[in-house]
């Protein structure tokens with residue numbers, strides 16, 4: 517499932533090393549507050565279902581890991597459970613297992629607003645992800661072809677939702693223009709889901725999709741998308757996702773301006789191959805690598821990490837410069 521012919525651009529982003537950090541690993545603090553909850557790590561296991569036969573087992577395992585590590589989790593699209601109530605159990609399990617943790621609901625952005633609210637209520641969610649996936653729909657033979665009215669629908673969901681709404685891309689990234697439009701609709705949390713990880717065009721093409729293979733390069737790489745949106749300086753909370761595999765890439769994304777990281781495909785692969793124990797070890801490794809990266813930049817907290825200098829090169833620098841964003845703002849701070 518996790519097909520990624522292109523990179524996230526985070527390989528172009530370099531944290532500047534500090535030889536005398538004056539810190540012990542034990543005092544590195546990776547806590548973050550997101551949606552009013554204090555998490556121990558800036559990490560969300562991002563939305564996944566559809567195609568996972570063992571949805572109940574997967575959701576139970578990630579909820580238990582959510583409790584164990586005090587991290588967030590998002591369920592996959594709940595549309596099927598809104599249509600067939602018997603399927604709701606595979607989603608409700610996440611709240612049963614983790615009554616006090618951070619859990620995000622998930623529906624398509626064109627979901628009828630009352631239904632979207634029901635999805636959030638189904639799992640007593642702390643936030644509601646609305647996924648945006650136009651390229652994926654266009655790649656599917658039977659996918660949607662009508663996208664007018666999406667913005668009004670999002671604004672209405674924001675108006676009636678009892679919990680904060682998160683607009684979420686699924687691997688094609690968000691430009692600063694998109695971010696600004698969503699912000700103006702009242703969406704103040706964005707999951708930019710950049711190109712570089714799970715590639716739904718490649719996945720759909722493998723299943724006899726109707727876009728050509730050359731479309732697999734479509735989208736804004738994750739690094740460029742984070743930099744574009746954070747350069748707006750809007751009071752947004754930014755979830756960086758799309759091709760992030762571990763703690764070093766997470767540290768780079770956070771230093772570029774993200775508040776929290778979402779990982780989907782990589783975690784699903786580890787879970788499928790090595791089970792819950794393997795995923796537990798993977799998250800443990802994520803924690804160690806994030807802390808090590810923070811220590812080596814002399815950052816005791818995530819706030820300090822977000823002030824550490826970054827050198828951006830390669831095609832990410834090229835992209836940002838072409839878009840009028842001066843990469844020295846990260847290099848010389």
Ligand SMILES: Cc1cc2nc3c(=O)[nH]c(=O)nc-3n(C[C@H](O)[C@H](O)[C@H](O)COP(=O)(O)O)c2cc1C
Pocket residue numbers: 517518562563564565566567568591592593622645646647684685686687709712713714757758759760778779780781782784
């Ligand atoms: C098997 C699978 C199922 C997914 N299902 C959903 C979904 O139901 N809703 C959604 O918003 N995103 C879904 N996603 C997208 C992820 O949440 C994420 O945005 C995307 O995979 C990019 O992150 P990654 O590169 O870490 O995988 C799915 C991803 C995978 C791999």
